Amino acid sequence: MTASLLLRNVHPYAGKAVDLLIENGRIAQIGANLSAPAGVAIEDGKGEIVIPGLVEAHTHLDKSLLGLPWYTNEVGPKLLDKIDNERMNKKRLDIDPARQSARQSILSSLKGTTHIRSHVDVDTEHGMWGVEGVMQTRDAYRDIVDIELVAFPQSGLLRRRGTLELMDQAMQAGCEIVGGLDPCTIDRDPKGHLDAVFGLCQRYGKPLDIHLHEPGEVGAFSLDLIIERTRALGMTGKVTVSHAFCLGTPDPALIDPLIEELAVLDIAIMTTAPASRPAPPVKKLLQAGVRVCSGSDGIRDTWSPYGNADMLERAMFVGLRNNFRRDDEVRLALDVCTTEGAKVMEIEGYGLEVGCVADLILLPTESIAEAVATRPPQRRVIKRGKIVARDGVSIRTAP
Amino acid sequence: MTASLLLRNVHPYAGKAVDLLIENGRIAQIGANLSAPAGVAIEDGKGEIVIPGLVEAHTHLDKSLLGLPWYTNEVGPKLLDKIDNERMNKKRLDIDPARQSARQSILSSLKGTTHIRSHVDVDTEHGMWGVEGVMQTRDAYRDIVDIELVAFPQSGLLRRRGTLELMDQAMQAGCEIVGGLDPCTIDRDPKGHLDAVFGLCQRYGKPLDIHLHEPGEVGAFSLDLIIERTRALGMTGKVTVSHAFCLGTPDPALIDPLIEELAVLDIAIMTTAPASRPAPPVKKLLQAGVRVCSGSDGIRDTWSPYGNADMLERAMFVGLRNNFRRDDEVRLALDVCTTEGAKVMEIEGYGLEVGCVADLILLPTESIAEAVATRPPQRRVIKRGKIVARDGVSIRTAP
Numbered sequence: 001m002t003a004s005l006l007l008r009n010v011h012p013y014a015g016k017a018v019d020l021l022i023e024n025g026r027i028a029q030i031g032a033n034l035s036a037p038a039g040v041a042i043e044d045g046k047g048e049i050v051i052p053g054l055v056e057a058h059t060h061l062d063k064s065l066l067g068l069p070w071y072t073n074e075v076g077p078k079l080l081d082k083i084d085n086e087r088m089n090k091k092r093l094d095i096d097p098a099r100q101s102a103r104q105s106i107l108s109s110l111k112g113t114t115h116i117r118s119h120v121d122v123d124t125e126h127g128m129w130g131v132e133g134v135m136q137t138r139d140a141y142r143d144i145v146d147i148e149l150v151a152f153p154q155s156g157l158l159r160r161r162g163t164l165e166l167m168d169q170a171m172q173a174g175c176e177i178v179g180g181l182d183p184c185t186i187d188r189d190p191k192g193h194l195d196a197v198f199g200l201c202q203r204y205g206k207p208l209d210i211h212l213h214e215p216g217e218v219g220a221f222s223l224d225l226i227i228e229r230t231r232a233l234g235m236t237g238k239v240t241v242s243h244a245f246c247l248g249t250p251d252p253a254l255i256d257p258l259i260e261e262l263a264v265l266d267i268a269i270m271t272t273a274p275a276s277r278p279a280p281p282v283k284k285l286l287q288a289g290v291r292v293c294s295g296s297d298g299i300r301d302t303w304s305p306y307g308n309a310d311m312l313e314r315a316m317f318v319g320l321r322n323n324f325r326r327d328d329e330v331r332l333a334l335d336v337c338t339t340e341g342a343k344v345m346e347i348e349g350y351g352l353e354v355g356c357v358a359d360l361i362l363l364p365t366e367s368i369a370e371a372v373a374t375r376p377p378q379r380r381v382i383k384r385g386k387i388v389a390r391d392g393v394s395i396r397t398a399p
Numbered sequence: 400m401t402a403s404l405l406l407r408n409v410h411p412y413a414g415k416a417v418d419l420l421i422e423n424g425r426i427a428q429i430g431a432n433l434s435a436p437a438g439v440a441i442e443d444g445k446g447e448i449v450i451p452g453l454v455e456a457h458t459h460l461d462k463s464l465l466g467l468p469w470y471t472n473e474v475g476p477k478l479l480d481k482i483d484n485e486r487m488n489k490k491r492l493d494i495d496p497a498r499q500s501a502r503q504s505i506l507s508s509l510k511g512t513t514h515i516r517s518h519v520d521v522d523t524e525h526g527m528w529g530v531e532g533v534m535q536t537r538d539a540y541r542d543i544v545d546i547e548l549v550a551f552p553q554s555g556l557l558r559r560r561g562t563l564e565l566m567d568q569a570m571q572a573g574c575e576i577v578g579g580l581d582p583c584t585i586d587r588d589p590k591g592h593l594d595a596v597f598g599l600c601q602r603y604g605k606p607l608d609i610h611l612h613e614p615g616e617v618g619a620f621s622l623d624l625i626i627e628r629t630r631a632l633g634m635t636g637k638v639t640v641s642h643a644f645c646l647g648t649p650d651p652a653l654i655d656p657l658i659e660e661l662a663v664l665d666i667a668i669m670t671t672a673p674a675s676r677p678a679p680p681v682k683k684l685l686q687a688g689v690r691v692c693s694g695s696d697g698i699r700d701t702w703s704p705y706g707n708a709d710m711l712e713r714a715m716f717v718g719l720r721n722n723f724r725r726d727d728e729v730r731l732a733l734d735v736c737t738t739e740g741a742k743v744m745e746i747e748g749y750g751l752e753v754g755c756v757a758d759l760i761l762l763p764t765e766s767i768a769e770a771v772a773t774r775p776p777q778r779r780v781i782k783r784g785k786i787v788a789r790d791g792v793s794i795r796t797a798p
Contacts, residue, residue: 073726075724327472374707
């Protein structure tokens with residue numbers, strides 16, 4: 001936990017070569033030809049790029065089928081088909097949240113992720129099973145990755161009696177964030193849903209991270225209600241809206257006033273940069289001063305077979321989705337998966353300056369854009385000054 | 400060229416395990432416990448999946464920067480910015496078509512591609528440089544991949560005097576396909592452009608593969624002109640429209656009549672499944688009976704830093720772009736990158752039946768969907784019965 005290390009010959013953000021001295025898990029010195037204090041190990045950076053650890057700001061650690069037999073997906077097309085299918089089959093498919101979240105966390109870590117925000121299902125079928133399992137992983141794998149939990153009413157909050165009480169229980173158990181989901185189209189009661197989740201935020205003094213898949217005008221309506229409550233309750237800087245497909249509507253008259261409000265109230269946006277849905281315009285949001293983060297969402301689960309926990313690949317998706325081709329644009333895509341994600345998760349001491357926590361990743365490429373475009377499997381991952389993965393092999397073993 | 404091989408214990412399309420006897424480069428027998436004729440090598444399939452070789456139906460072998468120093472992209476946003484930037488810098492950046500096409504062809508092959516259709520620039524600045532270079536690669540690497548050339552007027556056909564004569568020269572030199580580009584928005588003379596390229600097709604008895612980036616109504620207009628000429632000239636089954644972003648317009652009144660005509664005249668569609676542009680609806684096209692293929696387009700070039708020549712990854716992009724989540728849908732995405740591509744390229748003897756050419760790829764996954772979603776680097780690639788790559792290492796060395 002308090003590792004020291006001298007990292008020789010690395011290029012911060014592909015800039016000029018430096019040495020980096022890490023003491024007690026934090027960056028102590030950056031400079032040329034640093035000398036190693038007695039007993040401090042030296043790692044040859046080999047002239048590679050160094051960037052801060054990748055930030056997985058939206059996933060579902062409790063859902064993955066990693067390591068289980070292949071699941072043949074025959075699920076219906078609607079959101080509720082996927083929700084109901086998952087809830088009804090979770091036990092049968094042996095999706096044990098403790099085991100599965102451990103598997104995914106190790107995979108994330110070895111690909112360079114140092115921080116994860118995980119939504120965790122809370123429903124009347126499984127109660128605290130998910131929350132307890134992911135908390136077990138959070139504690140057991142603290143040496144390789146930091147995990148925070150969002151209590152997530154995946155099956156709806158009001159439409160299934162008893163869920164709100166379980167959400168309350170999840171917050172008492174120590175979830176860091178209150179979750180929510182499509183106030184109009186799932187609970188079909190936007191006022192009721194938003195009053196309930198904002199109520200939990202108020203009660204526990206915690207931030208909100210709400211899923212909003214609702215498209216176009218209906219999503220804009222829900223977003224407006226979220227904005228209204230954020231302002232009224234003084235929750236500036238404490239709300240994230242995940243997905244926000246509505247912001248991908250090609251209608252500036254609908255979108256621009258919303259973006260202005262997001263900036264004023266410092267409401268963050270999470271986008272997976274989906275190829276098949278309208279998606280929030282990343283550059284426009286960043287230019288407006290809105291924090292934008294990204295995440296893998298579900299990884300190989302009953303919802304979809306895709307996903308590999310690689311946030312460098314996610315940065316590529318952000319680049320592809322937003323037609324980022326120039327190097328300075330591709331850098332924005334990486335920022336979304338690093339520094340911007342850190343701002344959304346309010347990670348203390350994140351970055352590459354002296355004094356920052358030494359959560360780092362070394363990449364054997366010439367440029368940032370090359371790292372994003374090629375996603376090299378050769379990576380060294382450093383967590384609090386300790387090397388926790390090399391070339392796809394973690395120091396921890398998956399259960 | 401006439402290799403024989405007994406492939407033991409493989410699962411065609413993840414079906415039941417069989418042995419596969421290859422004689423003189425073709426599949427001679429498929430069955431249980433086949434015996435190896437004298438002198439025939441045996442390869443243990445290890446229970447892996449076998450599918451036919453991947454088909455790269457749209458790339459630009461002459462453009463890639465693979466193996467060259469990182470190119471910092473600072474190019475402007477318009478299509479013409481990219482076209483002019485490339486033409487003006489090709490020599491300066493040392494993008495030698497022979498060397499670069501060899502590099503990309505080897506990369507494609509080791510990832511499982513057995514057939515490539517490459518558009519090759521023909522312009523007044525570089526003349527036959529591209530065509531000659533890619534032809535050199537086609538001949539020199541015939542043992543690992545089959546390459547066909549499209550003579551491609553990248554900088555426009557009529558707007559730059561002398562290009563049409565060069566296109567003629569390229570066809571005489573042996574290009575298999577006539578190319579074209581955005582008749583309205585680049586040449587600004589749709590009748591002139593289309594008469595010219597269809598004229599070349601008539602003169603040389605060759606098919607057409609035309610780039611059509613034009614969006615919405617203008618793309619639909621150009622497509623209608625292409626349809627008209629295909630019918631009038633009796634070129635049923637001999638035309639491919641690449642990109643066809645206009646078919647991604649969410650307006651059935653505009654799109655459906657066009658799709659009907661495409662089916663009647665057997666005009667094929669190539670889509671890279673772009674995340675940032677409207678894209679042809681793959682399932683709808685296939686269901687209408689339209690042949691649909693895919694390709695990497697440019698790979699790490701002056702246009703964009705992305706691309707790795709992996710057509711399994713491209714199948715994933717097709718899946719993600721079209722929201723294919725069910726296993727049967729993901730299979731469609733693979734089909735587009737294999738059998739459908741083979742239909743578009745009219746590849747003789749393509750497939751997994753007895754008598755087919757043994758162009759195969761072995762994948763260590765449980766299912767087709769898993770192969771597409773995970774894109775495992777462990778692959779064995781077989782070209783005409785000979786193993787040409789194992790786990791990312793080709794039998795050929797890049798120049």
